[in-house]
Amino acid sequence: MHFFHFSPAVTSFTSPVAFPPLAQSTVYSAFPQTGQTYGLPPFGAMWPGIKTETGLPEAPSGGQPGFLSFSTAYTSTQPGQLHYSYPSQGKLQPLPVSQDDALSLCANRIFLWDLDETIIIFHSLLTGSYAQKFGKDPATVLNLGLQMEELIFELADTHLFFNDLEECDQVHVEDVASDDNGQDLSNYNFLADGFNGPSGGGASGASTGVQGGVEWMRKLAFRYRRLKEIYNSYKGNVGGLLSPIKRELLLRLQSEIENVTDTWLSTALKSLLLIQSRGKCMNVLVTTTQLVPALAKVLLYGLGDVFPIENIYSATKIGKESCFERIVSRFGKKVTYVVIGDGRDEEFAAKQHNMPFWRISTHGDLVSLHQALELEFL
Numbered sequence: 001m002h003f004f005h006f007s008p009a010v011t012s013f014t015s016p017v018a019f020p021p022l023a024q025s026t027v028y029s030a031f032p033q034t035g036q037t038y039g040l041p042p043f044g045a046m047w048p049g050i051k052t053e054t055g056l057p058e059a060p061s062g063g064q065p066g067f068l069s070f071s072t073a074y075t076s077t078q079p080g081q082l083h084y085s086y087p088s089q090g091k092l093q094p095l096p097v098s099q100d101d102a103l104s105l106c107a108n109r110i111f112l113w114d115l116d117e118t119i120i121i122f123h124s125l126l127t128g129s130y131a132q133k134f135g136k137d138p139a140t141v142l143n144l145g146l147q148m149e150e151l152i153f154e155l156a157d158t159h160l161f162f163n164d165l166e167e168c169d170q171v172h173v174e175d176v177a178s179d180d181n182g183q184d185l186s187n188y189n190f191l192a193d194g195f196n197g198p199s200g201g202g203a204s205g206a207s208t209g210v211q212g213g214v215e216w217m218r219k220l221a222f223r224y225r226r227l228k229e230i231y232n233s234y235k236g237n238v239g240g241l242l243s244p245i246k247r248e249l250l251l252r253l254q255s256e257i258e259n260v261t262d263t264w265l266s267t268a269l270k271s272l273l274l275i276q277s278r279g280k281c282m283n284v285l286v287t288t289t290q291l292v293p294a295l296a297k298v299l300l301y302g303l304g305d306v307f308p309i310e311n312i313y314s315a316t317k318i319g320k321e322s323c324f325e326r327i328v329s330r331f332g333k334k335v336t337y338v339v340i341g342d343g344r345d346e347e348f349a350a351k352q353h354n355m356p357f358w359r360i361s362t363h364g365d366l367v368s369l370h371q372a373l374e375l376e377f378l
Helices: 097-104 121-129 129-134 139-161 214-234 244-258 264-277 291-300 320-329 344-352 365-374
Strands: 109-113 283-287 312-314 335-342 357-359
Touching: 109 312, 109 320, 121 129, 121 139, 129 139, 139 244, 139 291, 214 291, 244 264, 264 283, 264 365, 283 291, 283 320, 291 312, 312 320, 312 357, 335 344, 344 357, 357 365
Parallel strands: 109 283, 109 335, 283 312, 335 357
Antiparallel strands: none
16 A cells, blocks of 8 residues: 655656647736736846835846745635745755756756646545635546556556565665765666565674665665656656556646646646746745655656756655755756745745745636736746
């Protein structure tokens, strides 16, 4: 029995099929451009963030994180929506970065995304809350959620070592890399290395054979290295990991979930891709799902090309506040961070780190987010 910890979020899928351009729905209220009181510096301008009624102020020469503020005058389709204002006052110094972080050195704005019920709709399909909230047929919605859940676990177990790693969950794919001796894994037999054997693969009584010992940690590191290789190889073609029947099932589920959720994923993708296209902005995923099933969800919902595996964090073990602290340590205090999510966990973590928080509760929130990005308020 797997204990799968889901974070509220919305179902996203990226697959061999491309979603058609999103048409503006008349159901959603238009983004209020007149009298908008955002204090966010326009993209690329890092200024102290003083509100202005006449326009966006000029950026001074100093590269400061600035104050990121959202006014409660902002209108949303959700009653009582709050957009918090927290001045960026990060105290953590950036840690030495690896080659994987080379591109991040020029990033000046990082968007920290929740997954479930923010980008994708998944958990609420299983609980029935989505059907109830948006007036969908409960049985249909639940069936779609259960089928997608089965695909997630099948991918995680078959190709992503979840049977081995479920009890050895990590926050980040590189967390045990220091235990990897770098040996060639081309012909390595993961099924026969005794990782889950009585003594973890070592000789009886040997210190290297017990869980947490040198030998066992090396085998654990091998699995995370291979996991990273598989993710990078199939992030744009998850169908290559599935049988023909399962590929057809995935395509059908993607289409039907997108339909029943009124193109929720496609709407979220518009913002993700816009951020990605900017060059000096970055998308980072922080989810309360365990790392391995989270990676399976990202692949199956077609988000692999949006989130490099180095930019995916699982908060299952340490919570979102600690995850945010790790991210600030990695990228530094001079970066502007914006948190996007639907839950109290990320809202509280954002407040603790003085980061602005954009709540996602309805389709209208996603539409407004994209429009704010287009207008360079974010």
